Amino acid sequence: MLEPGSTQDAEGLSQTNRAKDSRLKRRGVDEQPAAGLGDEAKSPQDIHQGGFAQLDTLHYANQRPEPSAALRQHCADFRVDEELGFAPSGSGEHLLVRIGKTDVSTTEVARRLAAIAGTRLAGIGYCGMKDKRAVCSQWFSIPLAIADEKLLSKLEDSAVEILETQRNNRKLKIGSHKANHFEILLRDCRGSQSLFDDRLDLLRAGGVPNYFGPQRFGRDLSNLSQARQLFESSRRSGTKSPGRHRRGMLFSAVRAYLFNQLLSQRLEQGNWNHYVDGDVVNLDGTNRHFLVDAGSWDESLQQRLMDFDIHLSGPLPGAMVAKDKYQSVGKTADIEEAVLSQYPELLDGLVRFGLKAARRPLRFRPGDLRGSWLEPASLQLQFTLPRGAYATSLLRELCTTD
Numbered sequence: 001m002l003e004p005g006s007t008q009d010a011e012g013l014s015q016t017n018r019a020k021d022s023r024l025k026r027r028g029v030d031e032q033p034a035a036g037l038g039d040e041a042k043s044p045q046d047i048h049q050g051g052f053a054q055l056d057t058l059h060y061a062n063q064r065p066e067p068s069a070a071l072r073q074h075c076a077d078f079r080v081d082e083e084l085g086f087a088p089s090g091s092g093e094h095l096l097v098r099i100g101k102t103d104v105s106t107t108e109v110a111r112r113l114a115a116i117a118g119t120r121l122a123g124i125g126y127c128g129m130k131d132k133r134a135v136c137s138q139w140f141s142i143p144l145a146i147a148d149e150k151l152l153s154k155l156e157d158s159a160v161e162i163l164e165t166q167r168n169n170r171k172l173k174i175g176s177h178k179a180n181h182f183e184i185l186l187r188d189c190r191g192s193q194s195l196f197d198d199r200l201d202l203l204r205a206g207g208v209p210n211y212f213g214p215q216r217f218g219r220d221l222s223n224l225s226q227a228r229q230l231f232e233s234s235r236r237s238g239t240k241s242p243g244r245h246r247r248g249m250l251f252s253a254v255r256a257y258l259f260n261q262l263l264s265q266r267l268e269q270g271n272w273n274h275y276v277d278g279d280v281v282n283l284d285g286t287n288r289h290f291l292v293d294a295g296s297w298d299e300s301l302q303q304r305l306m307d308f309d310i311h312l313s314g315p316l317p318g319a320m321v322a323k324d325k326y327q328s329v330g331k332t333a334d335i336e337e338a339v340l341s342q343y344p345e346l347l348d349g350l351v352r353f354g355l356k357a358a359r360r361p362l363r364f365r366p367g368d369l370r371g372s373w374l375e376p377a378s379l380q381l382q383f384t385l386p387r388g389a390y391a392t393s394l395l396r397e398l399c400t401t402d
Contacts, residue, residue: 052257061206072134078184093144094170095141096172098137098163106132152165187378199398210361217253217256230349231348261339275301277330283309289326311361316360
């Protein structure tokens with residue numbers, strides 16, 4: 001899933017460094033001296049899997065949690081319901097199908113829909129990937145010309161159910177949903193109830209680091225290793241490349257990894273939730289961004305940041321083009337360059353394959369986060385997350401899971 005980019009100007013590079021800046025702009029970063037990082041900048045070789053830092057090395061907002069619990073002992077312990085970001089038009093050339101699935105991946109449902117409809121996998125639309133080991137509901141779209149509701153009944157079995165259908169005037173695209181609603185049961189909770197409750201209070205008040213979850217990277221970070229191999233082999237003629245869908249997953253994994261490393265650095269510095277000179281700010285719930293230089297940051301913007309009306313953002317690297325208006329400057333650009341410059345082969349690969357630079361909020365706040373103790377060692381969580389946010393990122397701040 002690729003995050004869309006946005007709106008306002010963030011240029012202003014020195015004339016003497018134009019050639020070097022042009023190269024770095026294609027990577028989505030500014031050339032600036034590192035801002036107080038020095039020897040403390042993390043090496044990609046530190047605690048790694050195939051050269052990539054493991055996810056458990058990422059920094060926490062509130063230190064590593066003491067409580068622990070068992071997650072997903074049963075599929076029904078993890079429930080997700082997708083909410084569309086629009087009302088279906090009721091007419092048009094596409095059939096929207098809301099499907100309930102248990103222990104089945106989004107890709108598998110899409111493949112089965114494509115087979116039943118007699119179309120390519122690319123013809124099936126959906127808003128985003130949902131957890132496999134879970135009970136989920138989500139929307140898919142099928143071109144009406146080949147959609148036969150009677151044939152769709154063949155999709156149903158003990159693990160897949162058609163919940164409703166609606167006509168719509170366009171295909172579903174990645175990110176076209178508004179939110180996901182979660183209900184998660186943590187079993188065998190270890191640690192006092194007050195420890196869990198205190199962590200929940202911290203997440204309600206301060207938000208959650210907007211890390212990409214481990215499912216983005218594949219088993220043992222295999223998506224990252226395969227992406228690196230793809231970037232290397234693409235320089236040689238005659239090398240077979242993965243299909244478009246698979247390439248998209250690999251590129252997304254690389255951008256997610258780089259974003260996570262940057263966010264972890266800002267957490268370590270203690271400024272992931274605090275404005276830094278040259279930050280690009282995201283308007284909550286939108287893809288709109290704007291640059292704020294040091295002289296423009298005032299009490300009004302600070303209050304909006306505290307109220308979660310706006311968020312600081314980090315880069316999803318790729319090619320920068322003239323119309324892009326969301327590039328960081330100043331100290332923020334220094335921090336981003338200090339992290340991203342450690343991965344030149346990944347940055348170059350993204351640019352060569354035509355990925356466009358974008359931004360992603362550094363944090364999210366879970367909506368209506370509630371915790372209910374069903375019994376002394378079983379905690380029921382309910383919350384809503386905006387599109388692109390991961391429940392696993394919230395859970396890692398609450399407790400360690402097994």
